[in-house]
Amino acid sequence: MKEKYFKFSAGQMAYYLEGQGKPVVILHGWGQNFFSFKNIMEALKDDYLIIGVDFLGFGLSDEPTYPLTIEDFTFQLKTLLEFLEIKNPSIIAHSFGGRVASRYASNNNVDKLILVSSAGIKNRSIKKYYNIFKYKILKRIYKIFSKRKYEILINSSGSSDYRRANGVMRRTLSNVVNYSSIKDLKNIFGKVYLLWGINDPETKYEDAKKMSKILKHSTIIPFYNSGHFCYIEEENKFIRELSIILREK
Numbered sequence: 024m025k026e027k028y029f030k031f032s033a034g035q036m037a038y039y040l041e042g043q044g045k046p047v048v049i050l051h052g053w054g055q056n057f058f059s060f061k062n063i064m065e066a067l068k069d070d071y072l073i074i075g076v077d078f079l080g081f082g083l084s085d086e087p088t089y090p091l092t093i094e095d096f097t098f099q100l101k102t103l104l105e106f107l108e109i110k111n112p113s114i115i116a117h118s119f120g121g122r123v124a125s126r127y128a129s130n131n132n133v134d135k136l137i138l139v140s141s142a143g144i145k146n147r148s149i150k151k152y153y154n155i156f157k158y159k160i161l162k163r164i165y166k167i168f169s170k171r172k173y174e175i176l177i178n179s180s181g182s183s184d185y186r187r188a189n190g191v192m193r194r195t196l197s198n199v200v201n202y203s204s205i206k207d208l209k210n211i212f213g214k215v216y217l218l219w220g221i222n223d224p225e226t227k228y229e230d231a232k233k234m235s236k237i238l239k240h241s242t243i244i245p246f247y248n249s250g251h252f253c254y255i256e257e258e259n260k261f262i263r264e265l266s267i268i269l270r271e272k
Contacts, residue, residue, distance in 0.1 A: 094126070
């Protein structure tokens with residue numbers, strides 16, 4: 024599997040083509056890359072043309088030269104598919120990739136949209152809003168009066184993804200996690216399949232139920248022995264379900 028590259032203003036994006044047949048696009052989650060779907064690609068390539076990407080900042084792609092938004096990632100996907108003359112693809116998208124896929128599908132023709140433990144539903148309690156408010160206040164105070172406390176606060180706050188990221192990718196993550204997919208989901212008219220781990224600690228199974236209520240035509244397919252990575256943790260079942268979905272008329 025040899026990567027190819029497409030150049031954008033923010034950097035070069037690696038992409039992959041394998042197989043033949045109807046087009047199937049695979050979009051990875053935050054902190055991952057297309058290689059995590061290698062076994063899925065191998066299972067599908069005899070019957071489908073697989074188009075995979077490493078989003079900018081991941082895998083073999085460049086780190087972007089400026090912070091990106093969901094709109095930027097969606098534009099890059101759309102531009103690449105137009106360059107490859109890919110029309111009406113099916114899309115398999117995990118976690119963060121689901122935000123991009125939902126945005127793309129809200130404005131472009133998609134045969135089947137398969138969201139895998141997709142991000143996009145923002146769940147914030149009163150406690151969480153308070154903690155965010157407190158963080159912003161302390162950040163302003165420490166930035167003026169104590170550089171050491173400011174650095175400790177920045178480096179110890181946020182999710183593990185946020186703490187691992189740095190520079191432009193940290194700011195990109197802030198843009199991404201604050202994006203709600205609700206409007207995009209409302210504008211998707213085709214069939215959407217929600218493949219979800221019951222024990223997902225990152226994007227809760229309740230999010231799948233919320234998305235299903237927003238979407239016009241959706242089916243939830245639960246994975247009872249999985250967390251956030253059902254396509255790895257229950258790989259055989261995942262491939263079976265995909266095969267059924269992709270063959271549906």
